[in-house]
Amino acid sequence: MPFSFSFFRRAAVFLLLAIAVAGCTTTEIEAVAPTTTLDTSGRYAAIVVDARNGRMLYQANAEAERYPASLTKMMTLYLLFEAIDAGKISKTAEIPVSEHARKQPPSKLGFKSGQTIDVDTAIRALATKSANDVAVAVGEYIAGSEEVFAATMTAKARVLGMRNTVFRNASGLPDDGQHTTARDMALLGMALRQRFPHYYHYFSEKDFVFRGKTIRGHNDLIGRVAGVDGIKTGYVRASGYNIVTSVNNGSRRLIVVVMGGDSARSRNDHVEELIQRYLPQAGS
Template identity: 70%
Template sequence: MSNLRPLPLIQRVFAALALLVLLAGCTTATPPDSVLAVPAPARKYAAIVVDARTGKQLFEVSSTAQRYPASLTKMMTLYLLFEALETGRVTKETQIPVSDHAASQPPTKLRFRRGESIDVDSAIRAIVVKSANDVAVAVGEYLGGSEEQFAAMMTSKARQLGMTSTVFRNASGLPDDDQHTTARDMAVLGMALRQRFPQQFHYFSESDFMFRGRLVRGHNDMLGRVRGVDGIKTGYIRASGFNIVTSYNADGRNLIVVVMGADSARQRNDHVEALIQRSLSLSVDGAKTRLMFAEQ
C-alpha cells in the first residue's frame, strides 16, 4: 500500500465547493469524528466503495439516489457484447456495420463514413478507451436490431443482475432524461463484469490502442496513477458531472469504487484515490459492514 500517493490536502483541493460527510453515518468502522471531503454539488454527487470479494459495503453517500450514468452506460453495452462473444453469436473478427444513425452521433467518436464497419475486437477497445459513441450505437444496433430494442435488452439485463434502479434508453450514455442509474447499481455492474467475464476484463485496463494506423488515447487517468487500479470506465455529460467506476485489485484486496457528479476529472480522481486509501486502511470486520447485495 505504500505506493499509494498520500492526499493530506484533499480538502484544499476541493476548496470552497467541498462538502463534509460524517463517516459515522456510513457503514464503516471509522471513528465518528472522521470526515472526508467530497466533490460538489450535492445534487449530483454519489459514491460507494464495495469489497468485491465479499460484497461488503465500505463507504457510501447517496448511493441509491438516481443519477445520470453518462458513458458508464457503455459498461452494459460491453456486458451484452461479451455475452455475445461467449455464446458464439459473434467472434472478435466479426465486422459490425456502422449505420448513418451510428455515424451521426456526437463526439467522442471514431468518425466513420457511410458503409464502413469495425471488427468486434476494435469495437471493444474503442468503447473502453475512446468511449466512442458511434461505435457503441453500432454495437447496439447489431445486437438489438435497433438502438431502442438494445436499450430494452440492457434494462432487462440490469434487472437480472440486481440493478434495481437503472433504466437505459441508449447504448452510449448520451443525454436522455429517462436514462438513470445509481452508484450502487454501477458497483453491481462493475463487479458483474469482472466476475462473469474475467477473460475479457483486461480490456478495461487499456489506456490506448491502434486503429487504422493511428494511436487512439483514452481519458481514464486512474490507470497508472494508483498501483492496483485496473479499470473500469469514466463518463461525463453536463447533467451528470464527472463519473467513474474504478476497480482496484492488488495484495489480496479487490475494491469497486464509484464516484459520480464531480465538478472535474481531477476532483473525481482525487476523491477516488482518497477512498481507495481509506478503504485499504480499514480493518476487515464483518460485524461493522453489511452485505451490499445477495448472491445472484
C-alpha cells in the first residue's frame, strides 16, 4: 500500500513532510516475522520506507506508541542544524554545560563545573556517542531551558507531520510522557536527510576525538552492512533497543526503523534481514 509524502516550504526555512499510513495493517503488507530473540516483551515495532518516493514496504505496529530513547537526539540535532543554518549559532561557538546538564546519567562525555563544548563537537557527541549531558546543554543553549526546548521539539514534530510524538527532554532519558512511533521516526529520519544533506555526514561517523581521546559510537551497522550510512541508535530499559537506519546503495534508498529489540545484536540482525528483503523492492 502506498506510503506517500509531500514536501512544502514555509518561510523558506521549514520543511513540511507528511506521510499517511492510516488504514494500513500488517495483513495488507508482506510481513517479515521478527527473529525469536528480537523482542520477548511485546515492544516490537518496525517500518521500512522507500526513501525516494515514500512508499511503505513493510510495517508492524508502526503507529503504536513507543519510548524513543536516544532517537530523541535526532530532533535535538534537527533544531541545532536549523539554528546554525539560520545564522543564530556558529559551529565554532562554545556551549556552556550547566550543573543540570553535568548531572545527567550516562551515556555522557563528563564535564567539570564551568566547562564548555564547541558546537561542532557537540554535534558529533550527539550523533555518535549519544551523550546525554551534551543534549541537555544544547537544549538549554538554544531555548534557555530544557523544558522550553522540549516543547519546541514537539512543535517541530507536528510541523514535520509526526502526529504521535511528544518530547519531554532533549536526551531521550526515561520520561513517561515522552513517546513516539516507528512511523514518526521514519519521517524524522527522512526529514533530516532532505532538509540538511550538508550535515548528514555526521550520522555516518563511527567515532570522534574529544580532548585527545577517541570516542567510539554505538551504531555497529555502519561499516558492517553495505549501503548503511547512518543514522541513530537508542536504548532505555522501557524501550528496548531502537534504531533508525538509512540505507543508500546509489540507486535505491531505504529508511528502516526497528524498536523494542531485546539486544543490540538481535535488533541489528533484524535490520539486516529487512534491508536484504526490501532494498531490491525500492525504486531506483
